[in-house]
Amino acid sequence: MKSSLALMVFILPFICAQVPHWGPCPEPAVQPAFNLKQFMGRWFEIAKLPAQFEKGRCIETNFTLKTDKSIRVVSSEILKGELRKIEGTGVTEDLKNPAKLGISYSYVLPYSPYWILATDYVNSALVYSCTDVLRLFHVDFAWILGRTRTLPDSTIDRAKEIFANNNIDVTRMIASKQLGCDKTL
Numbered sequence: 557m558k559s560s561l562a563l564m565v566f567i568l569p570f571i572c573a574q575v576p577h578w579g580p581c582p583e584p585a586v587q588p589a590f591n592l593k594q595f596m597g598r599w600f601e602i603a604k605l606p607a608q609f610e611k612g613r614c615i616e617t618n619f620t621l622k623t624d625k626s627i628r629v630v631s632s633e634i635l636k637g638e639l640r641k642i643e644g645t646g647v648t649e650d651l652k653n654p655a656k657l658g659i660s661y662s663y664v665l666p667y668s669p670y671w672i673l674a675t676d677y678v679n680s681a682l683v684y685s686c687t688d689v690l691r692l693f694h695v696d697f698a699w700i701l702g703r704t705r706t707l708p709d710s711t712i713d714r715a716k717e718i719f720a721n722n723n724i725d726v727t728r729m730i731a732s733k734q735l736g737c738d739k740t741l
């Protein structure tokens with residue numbers, strides 16, 4: 557009962573928000589020798605998949621390593637003129653694959669995959685999240701993150717190429733709005 561409710565409340569909106577892909581999740585390569593410490597700090601959302609309507613702008617996430625090795629994740633956006641913040645927890649899900657993180661924004665929710673496919677730590681990062689649903693199909697999310705609010709087109713094109721080479725369809729990826737963010741609200 558409880559789990560079917562969770563399915564309806566948390567999974568259905570994601571499924572409805574996009575076309576699900578048949579079959580299991582792809583298994584993309586992740587950043588080799590991932591350095592969690594260097595990944596910490598402030599990242600701006602440059603582009604994302606899927607397009608979400610009624611989403612805020614100026615989306616950014618601040619990652620901080622906690623003393624227990626978990627990660628404090630604070631995401632913020634401006635929605636309808638208001639700054640909104642949401643705090644979550646990140647963990648290294650697989651010690652053999654340190655670039656495979658999991659993030660949860662509520663203790664009642666399981667960790668969602670948060671895989672760093674590639675990053676140079678100082679300019680950009682490619683993040684992928686995929687969940688199998690009933691082993692029949694999968695829903696996925698992908699983000700291009702930047703240390704600055706904008707990235708050169710060449711960096712974005714290269715990022716999309718890396719996703720595509722890992723069988724992740726990013727043709728419908730859309731640019732995030734990062735304009736007028738640094739003014740006082």
Ligand SMILES: *[C@@H]1O[C@H](CO)[C@@H](O)[C@H](O)[C@H]1NC(C)=O
Pocket residue numbers: 598618619620
């Ligand atoms: C990120 O979080 C850390 C720790 O909470 C804080 O000291 C820092 O000011 C934050 N940075 C931004 C840009 O919000």
